[in-house]
Structure formats: C-alpha cells, structure tokens
Amino acid sequence: MKRFAATLLTFAAIGASLYATEAAPELNSQYHDSSKCKSCHAAIVNEWSGSYHAKSHYKHDEYLRQSMEYYARKTRKPINAVKVECAACHNPRVAVTSTDINYQIDVLMGLDEGSEVNAAVSDSSLSEGVNCLVCHNVDSINHDLPADKRGVHRIKWNPVGIMSGPIEDAKSPYHKTQYRDFFGKDPKQLCFVCHANDRSTENFVFANTQKEYKDTKKQCADCHMSPKKEGVASNLPIDNGKPKKRMVREHGFVGAHTNWLWQDALGIEAKKSGDSFIVTLSNENPHNIPTGFGARELILDVIYRSGSKVIETKSISMTQHYTDKRGKPTIPHLASSSTDDMSVPAQGSKTFKVPMVKGAGQVTFELHYRLVNDEIRSLLELKEPQWSEKKFINRTTIRL
Numbered sequence: 001m002k003r004f005a006a007t008l009l010t011f012a013a014i015g016a017s018l019y020a021t022e023a024a025p026e027l028n029s030q031y032h033d034s035s036k037c038k039s040c041h042a043a044i045v046n047e048w049s050g051s052y053h054a055k056s057h058y059k060h061d062e063y064l065r066q067s068m069e070y071y072a073r074k075t076r077k078p079i080n081a082v083k084v085e086c087a088a089c090h091n092p093r094v095a096v097t098s099t100d101i102n103y104q105i106d107v108l109m110g111l112d113e114g115s116e117v118n119a120a121v122s123d124s125s126l127s128e129g130v131n132c133l134v135c136h137n138v139d140s141i142n143h144d145l146p147a148d149k150r151g152v153h154r155i156k157w158n159p160v161g162i163m164s165g166p167i168e169d170a171k172s173p174y175h176k177t178q179y180r181d182f183f184g185k186d187p188k189q190l191c192f193v194c195h196a197n198d199r200s201t202e203n204f205v206f207a208n209t210q211k212e213y214k215d216t217k218k219q220c221a222d223c224h225m226s227p228k229k230e231g232v233a234s235n236l237p238i239d240n241g242k243p244k245k246r247m248v249r250e251h252g253f254v255g256a257h258t259n260w261l262w263q264d265a266l267g268i269e270a271k272k273s274g275d276s277f278i279v280t281l282s283n284e285n286p287h288n289i290p291t292g293f294g295a296r297e298l299i300l301d302v303i304y305r306s307g308s309k310v311i312e313t314k315s316i317s318m319t320q321h322y323t324d325k326r327g328k329p330t331i332p333h334l335a336s337s338s339t340d341d342m343s344v345p346a347q348g349s350k351t352f353k354v355p356m357v358k359g360a361g362q363v364t365f366e367l368h369y370r371l372v373n374d375e376i377r378s379l380l381e382l383k384e385p386q387w388s389e390k391k392f393i394n395r396t397t398i399r400l
C-alpha cells in the first residue's frame with residue numbers, strides 16, 4: 001500500500017514537471033522595450049502605445065490596480081504575490097511566475113525588500129504590459145495543457161532577439177525573424193492564450209471570449225487591429241532604397257474602452273405588443289457583447305414623450321453581480337457565483353419586455369454601455385470618470 005502511494009506521488013511529480021511554466025528569458029538593453037523598435041517600426045509602435053495592451057500594468061490602469069489591491073486585502077496575500085499571479089496574462093514577461101507560503105512569511109518578517117519576487121515585479125520592462133516583446137517573442141503555444149493554464153503558463157519563449165511574426169521572407173538587420181502560423185494563418189490562436197478562461201479563486205470562470213466565439217471567417221485581428229491593407233512592416237529602406245511594401249494590419253487593439261467601436265455594435269428593434277413593448281437586441285459579432293471582463297454593463301434607457309415633452313423615463317441595467325462564498329457582493333476574481341449572464345450571445349439576440357406608459361405618443365429606446373457597473377465601482381472606489389461614462393450604442397423610436 002505504501003509503495004502504491006509512493007508511485008502515485010512520483011506520477012504526480014512528473015505531471016507537475018510536465019506542466020512547469022517557463023519564465024520569459026531576461027531582456028537585454030538591445031530589446032528592452034518598444035522604444036528599441038521605434039526607429040524601424042514607427043507606425044506600429046505608435047498605434048500600439050494608445051492601446052489597453054500598453055496600459056496593462058499596476059501603474060497604468062486604475063481598475064486593474066484597485067482590483068489587485070482589493071484582492072490582496074481579501075485573500076491576505078502580499079501585493080507582490082498578487083502582481084505575480086495577475087502577471088500571467090497582464091505582464092507575462094515577469095521573471096517569477098509563482099510565489100509560495102515561504103514568500104508570504106518573508107513578507108511578514110519584513111524581508112521582501114531584497115527578494116527575487118520584489119525585484120521581478122519592479123522590473124521596468126514590465127511596465128509596458130502586453131508589448132511587442134510579449135507577442136513577438138513567443139516560440140510556440142502549448143495547446144495540450146488544461147484550459148485553465150493561460151498566459152505565461154501556456155507559452156514557450158524564443159531566445160531574446162528572435163522575433164516571430166506573419167511574414168515568411170522577412171529579413172531584418174537588427175534581429176532574427178521566424179514565421180509562425182499563430183501570426184500568419186490563424187492569429188486568433190495567439191489571442192486565445194490570454195482571452196480565455198479567466199477564473200476566480202473559487203474556480204468560477206467569469207470571462208471566456210474563446211468559448212463564446214462562433215467561428216466565422218473573421219479573425220480577431222480584422223476588428224481589433226484592422227483588415228489587411230497595403231503598407232510597410234518596417235520603415236527601413238530595405239527594398240532598393242525604399243521600405244518594402246507588405247500587406248499589414250494596424251496595431252491599435254481597440255476594444256471596450258474605445259467609443260467608436262461601440263457605435264452600432266448591437267442592433268435594436270422595438271415593437272408594440274398589447275400594453276408593452278418587445279425590445280430585441282441583436283449581435284452580429286462572433287463573440288458575446290459585452291464580452292470579456294466581468295461587471296461590464298449595458299443600459300437601456302426608455303424615454304416616453306407626449307408631443308415634445310418627456311413624461312417619464314426608465315433605465316434598465318443589464319450586468320452581472322458577483323457574490324463570494326458567504327453570499328456577499330464581491331469582484332469577479334473572488335466570486336463563487338454570479339447573477340445570470342446578461343450579454344447578447346454571439347450571432348444571436350436577446351428579447352425582453354418593457355411596459356407602456358399611459359399618455360405616451362412617442363417612445364425612444366436608447367442603448368448604452370458602461371465599463372464598470374455601480375456595485376464594482378463603489379467596492380473598488382474607482383475615481384476616473386471613464387469607468388462610469390455612458391458610451392452610445394444604438395437607438396430606435398416608436399411613434400404611437
């Protein structure tokens with residue numbers, strides 16, 4: 001019996017070592033950050049630097065920072081241990097990929113200052129979040145791992161100085177290049193390294209764009225970068241004294257923070273049925289709207305008018321509320337359950353009933369979006385106006 005247990009233990013140990021996460025190799029000064037790419041990839045660096053990939057760091061995204069602080073307080077983990085945990089997808093070049101109880105004891109003993117963990121999370125090469133040297137230093141993606149192994153835990157890295165990309169015959173005097181299918185043939189595979197299976201301490205999955213995705217011919221890059229168009233991959237004059245023309249995409253990674261992407265993202269239709277209205281929201285996109293991070297919110301404002309006078313307004317919120325093990329309101333990362341998913345399914349629709357108001361001759365249905373619902377904004381004490389700003393999606397009016 002004893003021997004049997006020992007064999008099992010060895011098996012478990014082998015299993016664990018097969019899944020060992022490979023920390024990204026340390027960057028040298030030649031490839032330290034995006035400023036090293038700018039002279040030859042000026043347009044791309046510019047586009048990327050306005051994106052939320054570039055803001056994916058404790059210092060640059062208030063929502064992320066406040067979530068990390070809240071999570072650390074509630075789990076009683078040191079903030080640096082939380083930074084390491086979240087870094088798996090937010091800052092995958094972090095040199096330390098997990099921490100243990102010994103580190104927590106060190107922190108309690110006041111020994112954090114000189115620690116490996118402290119040095120790793122303070123490394124300035126992380127402050128650019130998901131940058132060029134995250135995506136373009138990936139050698140391969142391990143698709144055989146369990147679905148919850150994401151970000152750095154799913155990546156095998158190239159040595160520093162080798163850039164993987166979509167161009168089969170790329171040649172650069174500054175770095176080596178290697179073609180990869182997850183840039184060329186099927187770039188959504190790269191996106192799914194992180195945009196999938198985001199789960200809480202209670203193993204509750206609260207974001208999973210990969211699972212929602214209804215495969216169409218569209219790539220994520222078609223909407224979140226740009227359609228392929230003629231341009232240059234590098235402005236270096238490598239083609240008879242001129243930059244080489246290539247089919248390229250923009251690197252803006254526009255998303256939920258960008259107002260124009262919301263315009264018409266959902267269709268809206270309303271019709272009268274008895275003494276109420278049937279309102280249908282339709283979604284042609286290949287993932288749910290909203291997709292991704294929890295506590296996003298759709299708001300349907302209904303404005304009832306008689307002549308030009310507004311006689312009543314109603315506001316309907318469609319969002320998710322999260323509860324912890326004890327049934328208290330919490331943030332997605334600490335949730336053990338949530339209210340129903342209110343998003344409009346990929347290439348589908350959602351219908352609901354809105355009451356009529358006596359005397360109304362004209363009713364307008366106006367759909368908006370908000371990045372963070374009231375509950376989470378107040379739990380995290382978010383101050384920046386962007387989290388509560390209403391972004392316009394669509395409207396329709398019925399005359400009675």
Ligand code: HEC
Binds near residue numbers: 130184232251
């Ligand atoms: C989130 C991942 C990601 C990040 C971050 C990223 N790229 Fe890319 N990059 C891609 C993908 C995907 C493609 C391939 C797009 C296609 O052709 O379908 C690409 C393509 C390229 C190309 C080839 C030209 C083109 O547009 O196809 C170059 C050069 C490039 N990237 C440089 C950079 C630089 C420099 C940075 C940093 C400022 C950067 N990338 C950041 C994902 C990324």
Ligand code: HEC
Binds near residue numbers: 032
């Ligand atoms: C001295 C100029 C120079 C610098 C600096 C430079 N590159 Fe490049 N890079 C090029 C050239 C030239 C190409 C090839 C363009 C072509 O063939 O159209 C290229 C191609 C690429 C590709 C496409 C590879 C492929 O196979 O698809 C990527 C990705 C890339 N560079 C990333 C980077 C990143 C990230 C940095 C910063 C760490 C960087 N480059 C710095 C000149 C440079």
Ligand code: HEC
Binds near residue numbers: 053064130187257258
């Ligand atoms: C290494 C992990 C990783 C990879 C790979 C990755 N992303 Fe992201 N992405 C993130 C993180 C983390 C954020 C959130 C950053 C924040 O808001 O602080 C994000 C945010 C976004 C957003 C939201 C931006 C906004 O303003 O709301 C879009 C859109 C996006 N990514 C698209 C893509 C696409 C398309 C790909 C594949 C080409 C991709 N990502 C690959 C980690 C990744």
Ligand code: HEC
Binds near residue numbers: 210
């Ligand atoms: C047909 C266009 C289209 C395609 C293709 C597409 N998206 Fe989106 N995506 C949108 C629109 C519109 C939004 C804005 C609404 C929203 O945030 O839900 C969005 C939003 C997002 C966001 C922001 C969510 C948030 O709350 O911050 C992420 C992340 C994202 N998409 C990832 C992806 C990934 C990954 C793929 C590929 C698997 C993809 N998208 C393919 C249209 C598209």
Ligand code: HEC
Binds near residue numbers: 089196
């Ligand atoms: C499995 C990969 C993954 C891990 C691990 C992860 N995130 Fe994220 N996170 C993402 C992606 C991808 C996005 C962008 C998708 C979106 O916006 O919907 C995101 C977005 C966010 C946002 C929204 C930011 C904004 O500007 O709207 C917050 C807040 C956040 N994450 C907090 C955390 C915290 C706190 C941790 C660690 C406890 C963490 N995340 C760990 C993948 C991850």
